[in-house]
Amino acid sequence: MKNQLLILLSLFVFAFGGCKNIATINADEAGEVITDYLKANPEYKTTRFNFGEIKFNSENEMKDLAKYKTLANDGYVSLSLKEAKKKFLSKDSSFVYVIKLTDKASDLVLKQDEDKATVKVVNYELASEKPVDFNRVNDNNAKVTVSLKKVNTPFAVFEKNQADNSNFITKTYRLKLSKDEGWKVNK
Known part of the structure; x- marks a missing residue:
């Protein structure tokens, strides 16, 4: 009799415990949901990038020319000299370059106009060192x-505000349980 009561009680607990549908999630699973979300919707920072026919003659413009030459060496732009007016022993020399974006830059270009493009300067990726703060x-x-x-x-050298105070950002996402898809980021 005692065994039958114990079996009946355990079946009762098991039946009602199985009917109760509480979806569980922990910090590791939440991190996986965020990782999947970031693959589909990456976080990044952009800036406007000038290309086409550009004239370089002042000292600051020559610094920009050095940035363009670095991009050309890496294969993101092509750089061809159109006109050069070099004055002997003078800082007033002027150069006109034709700058074109290459196929290698296509992954970083978000929007392109006639002589300007919106390019990614910073990509944000999930930091593996710091754990997910889960609530x-x-x-x-x-x-x-x-x-x-x-x-x-x-293209980060063309970012307007390069003096960032940190190498990371913290971002809070809200997760919602969907009966069909499981845990998803709520936009």
Whole structure:
């Protein structure tokens, strides 16, 4: 009798425990959801990049020319001298270059106009060193704060504000449980 009661009680607990559908998620699983989201929707910083026919004659413009030459050496732009007016022992020399984007730069170009392009200067990737800060709000919602490390692209030298105070950003994502798809980032 005692065994039958124990078996009946365990079946009762098992039956009702199996019916209760609480979706579980932990910090590792939340990190995987964020990683999948970042693959589909990457975080990045952009700037405007000038190309086409550009004249370089002042000292600051010559510094920009050095940046363009670095990009040309790496294969992201092609650089061809159109006109040069070199004055002997003078800082007033002027050069006109035709700068064209190459196929190698296509992954970093988001929008292209006639003589300007919007390019990625920084990509943000999930930092593996710092753990995911996970906070479960309720059964269907969670709040996840992650650290995204800064990865410069070759166009980073053209970024306006290069004096960043950190090599990472922290970002908070809200996760929502979908019955069909599981845990997803809520936009």
